[in-house]
Amino acid sequence: MASVMNSSHIRIRLQKNLKFFFFFSALPPPSLFPSKLLSIPTTKPSNLAHFVAQNDIVTPVQTPHTNSSAKHNESPFQGLECVMAGYMFGKKKATQVAQAVWKNVVRKGDTVIDATCGNGYDTLAMLRLIADDTRRGRVYAMDLQKDAIESTSSLLERSVSADERELVELYSMCHTKMEELIPHGDVVRLVAFNLGYLPGGDKKIQTESETTLLALQAAERIVGRGGLISIVAYVGHSGGREEFEIVQSFAAGLAVDSWVCCKLQMLNRPFAPVLVLLYKK
Amino acid sequence: MASVMNSSHIRIRLQKNLKFFFFFSALPPPSLFPSKLLSIPTTKPSNLAHFVAQNDIVTPVQTPHTNSSAKHNESPFQGLECVMAGYMFGKKKATQVAQAVWKNVVRKGDTVIDATCGNGYDTLAMLRLIADDTRRGRVYAMDLQKDAIESTSSLLERSVSADERELVELYSMCHTKMEELIPHGDVVRLVAFNLGYLPGGDKKIQTESETTLLALQAAERIVGRGGLISIVAYVGHSGGREEFEIVQSFAAGLAVDSWVCCKLQMLNRPFAPVLVLLYKK
Numbered sequence: 001m002a003s004v005m006n007s008s009h010i011r012i013r014l015q016k017n018l019k020f021f022f023f024f025s026a027l028p029p030p031s032l033f034p035s036k037l038l039s040i041p042t043t044k045p046s047n048l049a050h051f052v053a054q055n056d057i058v059t060p061v062q063t064p065h066t067n068s069s070a071k072h073n074e075s076p077f078q079g080l081e082c083v084m085a086g087y088m089f090g091k092k093k094a095t096q097v098a099q100a101v102w103k104n105v106v107r108k109g110d111t112v113i114d115a116t117c118g119n120g121y122d123t124l125a126m127l128r129l130i131a132d133d134t135r136r137g138r139v140y141a142m143d144l145q146k147d148a149i150e151s152t153s154s155l156l157e158r159s160v161s162a163d164e165r166e167l168v169e170l171y172s173m174c175h176t177k178m179e180e181l182i183p184h185g186d187v188v189r190l191v192a193f194n195l196g197y198l199p200g201g202d203k204k205i206q207t208e209s210e211t212t213l214l215a216l217q218a219a220e221r222i223v224g225r226g227g228l229i230s231i232v233a234y235v236g237h238s239g240g241r242e243e244f245e246i247v248q249s250f251a252a253g254l255a256v257d258s259w260v261c262c263k264l265q266m267l268n269r270p271f272a273p274v275l276v277l278l279y280k281k
Numbered sequence: 282m283a284s285v286m287n288s289s290h291i292r293i294r295l296q297k298n299l300k301f302f303f304f305f306s307a308l309p310p311p312s313l314f315p316s317k318l319l320s321i322p323t324t325k326p327s328n329l330a331h332f333v334a335q336n337d338i339v340t341p342v343q344t345p346h347t348n349s350s351a352k353h354n355e356s357p358f359q360g361l362e363c364v365m366a367g368y369m370f371g372k373k374k375a376t377q378v379a380q381a382v383w384k385n386v387v388r389k390g391d392t393v394i395d396a397t398c399g400n401g402y403d404t405l406a407m408l409r410l411i412a413d414d415t416r417r418g419r420v421y422a423m424d425l426q427k428d429a430i431e432s433t434s435s436l437l438e439r440s441v442s443a444d445e446r447e448l449v450e451l452y453s454m455c456h457t458k459m460e461e462l463i464p465h466g467d468v469v470r471l472v473a474f475n476l477g478y479l480p481g482g483d484k485k486i487q488t489e490s491e492t493t494l495l496a497l498q499a500a501e502r503i504v505g506r507g508g509l510i511s512i513v514a515y516v517g518h519s520g521g522r523e524e525f526e527i528v529q530s531f532a533a534g535l536a537v538d539s540w541v542c543c544k545l546q547m548l549n550r551p552f553a554p555v556l557v558l559l560y561k562k
């Protein structure tokens with residue numbers, strides 16, 4: 001299969017008139033930064049990510065429950081039980097718990113942001129939560145690394161239908177500028193961060209505390225009531241602990257009357273990732 | 282209703298030949314420390330706590346699921362979804378999450394320990410998890426405070442049948458000595474701690490770091506594989522933060538290959554209680 005990056009069906013959008021806050025130390029190849037930058041869409045484009053439909057083979061979260069967002073009012077907390085207990089009992093990862101929590105927040109037709117799309121598993125999970133026949137939902141997924149955009153594109157191509165992929169917008173950009181992607185008036189239900197480096201990629205390229213904080217502040221501004229900022233922080237690599245402390249400090253500073261901020265953390269595995277959930281009441 | 286402490290049906294057991302590690306600064310009244318100490322039972326007594334059956338009116342954990350322990354193998358993680366999400370979304374307390382976790386660990390007929398019975402809500406929750414027609418299960422509940430024993434007795438009397446209450450043993454003793462209550466060969470499935478002071482009681486009387494650590498070490502020795510040590514730590518009162526740090530250090534020191542240790546903690550409410558779960562694999 002040809003790389004989706006070479007397909008005319010994929011448009012990698014870069015932002016005009018933006019000062020990029022690069023969140024990794026090694027820049028991606030120049031091919032990702034064309035001299036003529038594309039403008040930012042002000043309405044939801046309908047055809048940003050076309051792929052060839054293949055089997056739906058990737059299911060990063062294994063839960064016995066189906067997505068409950070379609071019947072949110074009937075049973076608002078579906079899907080958490082197995083994953084949450086699995087984490088406590090050492091069987092599930094923080095990323096899986098995060099995705100299970102999203103199911104209790106995100107509804108069909110929502111606008112959501114994957115601030116660090118990486119290999120695309122979170123983007124795919126979000127897409128499944130927002131996609132329905134109304135086609136109102138949208139996943140804005142971004143990453144500065146070419147490999148991440150390629151991986152996400154490829155994963156979507158393999159996993160969901162062309163119709164569903166149209167609901168995803170992929171951006172090669174810094175997540176500090178996420179606000180500029182969202183059409184005026186749209187309420188963002190979820191902003192998800194999976195910090196650190198790209199799994200399987202160059203470990204020297206990783207998110208950094210300064211831009212993470214700016215991105216969190218952006219997320220705080222655009223998440224609506226009943227929405228969530230979800231962060232999986234990795235503390236085992238250089239700079240990871242400092243970045244986690246930045247996340248914690250940011251969370252600690254959010255107003256108690258507007259935000260519920262909690263973390264789920266291993267105690268006898270000091271390098272295990274930490275899940276931080278910031279829920280806007 | 283006469284105080285259950287004055288009823289001949291209630292036996293408050295004190296331990297012989299034990300050096301008590303008092304875990305509060307003000308001692309209970311001398312009436313709780315008779316000169317002739319009772320011996321420790323070496324088999325499960327059948328009739329330790331008789332009460333008049335009344336309505337089952339206390340349900341501290343409100344979940345849409347019934348206790349799943351009877352069908353543990355079919356659906357091992359029932360009951361967590363609503364409570365866990367409720368905590369993340371600011372609707373449920375740490376104690377409620379703890380009880381929801383217990384439902385995924387404790388089975389009918391198990392031996393469990395409430396190391397700090399307080400007002401008895403945890404004891405009652407445990408009783409409901411272990412009680413069945415086989416009458417094999419047992420809840421060993423302890424507290425040094427007279428008021429706590431009275432409250433727990435009263436709660437049980439109001440809440441469950443006489444048959445069920447027979448499965449509870451109430452001890453006015455220090456939790457550091459919990460091991461000596463357990464009949465030889467019995468495997469303990471759950472040891473629960475609700476640290477701090479007695480709600481509604483004298484706030485000067487509270488658990489202390491030194492005895493908490495000793496009790497945790499005792500719990501570590503007697504909990505079997507597939508069992509849980511559950512701790513709700515309060516950090517808002519004098520000494521509470523230090524005690525929590527002791528709990529964290531203890532958890533951090535447990536072997537990764539045998540224990541899964543995690544915590545659930547609020548980030549923008551520094552005085553909110555912290556849930557610590559230590560699961561023995």
